[in-house]
Amino acid sequence: MGWRFCALKSFPNFQRDGFDCGDEEINNYLKNLVETADEAGFSRTFLMISESGEAKVYGFYTLSASIIPVKELPDEYRQILPFPVPALLIGQFAIDQVLQGQGISRKLLADAYRRICLLFEQEIIGFQALRVDTRNDVAKEFWLKQGFVPFKKNKRSLFLPVKTLIRELEI
Numbered sequence: 001m002g003w004r005f006c007a008l009k010s011f012p013n014f015q016r017d018g019f020d021c022g023d024e025e026i027n028n029y030l031k032n033l034v035e036t037a038d039e040a041g042f043s044r045t046f047l048m049i050s051e052s053g054e055a056k057v058y059g060f061y062t063l064s065a066s067i068i069p070v071k072e073l074p075d076e077y078r079q080i081l082p083f084p085v086p087a088l089l090i091g092q093f094a095i096d097q098v099l100q101g102q103g104i105s106r107k108l109l110a111d112a113y114r115r116i117c118l119l120f121e122q123e124i125i126g127f128q129a130l131r132v133d134t135r136n137d138v139a140k141e142f143w144l145k146q147g148f149v150p151f152k153k154n155k156r157s158l159f160l161p162v163k164t165l166i167r168e169l170e171i
Helices: 025-040 103-122 137-145 162-170
Strands: 004-008 044-050 058-066 086-095 128-133 157-161
Touching: 004 103, 025 044, 025 058, 025 086, 058 103, 058 128, 058 162, 086 103, 103 162, 128 162, 137 157, 157 162
Parallel strands: 086 128
Antiparallel strands: 004 044, 044 058, 058 086, 128 157
8 A cells, every 4th residue: 555645734534433543542632633733833743544535534644843951961962952842842742543553653753854954954954863752661661663762761761863864864
């Protein structure tokens, strides 16, 4: 099956009831809160649907602005300026259970990375890192495998310098 990725605003009639990633809080977000968060400007949501264009959502993620407090940076990532590090937050990231364990998350992640790199390269917004806040050890392990680094104190939050991402994608 091929995949298509689209912004929530360009696909408002998606089927939300059939989506189940195994986490009730994330399922509830997609089913009840996603439009409100998107319309209010808290985040932007991107959906993974089949290439055929059927309305079923198989995965989704959200992007929003964030920061990383300087005190949370491991010593090797300390910066010259004393300001919090501007970051993009991958706030929600989920794959329907029927596809979990099949490597589909890499396709969803590749779409997120493509959009993030475009923002960076087009100098639309200044940011230095990607941030994720994990809820459990399984999610944390997934992001660690993607090269993300834990915060110094809050070990459930992780980051990836955007220059690392761009360097990895150029290879």
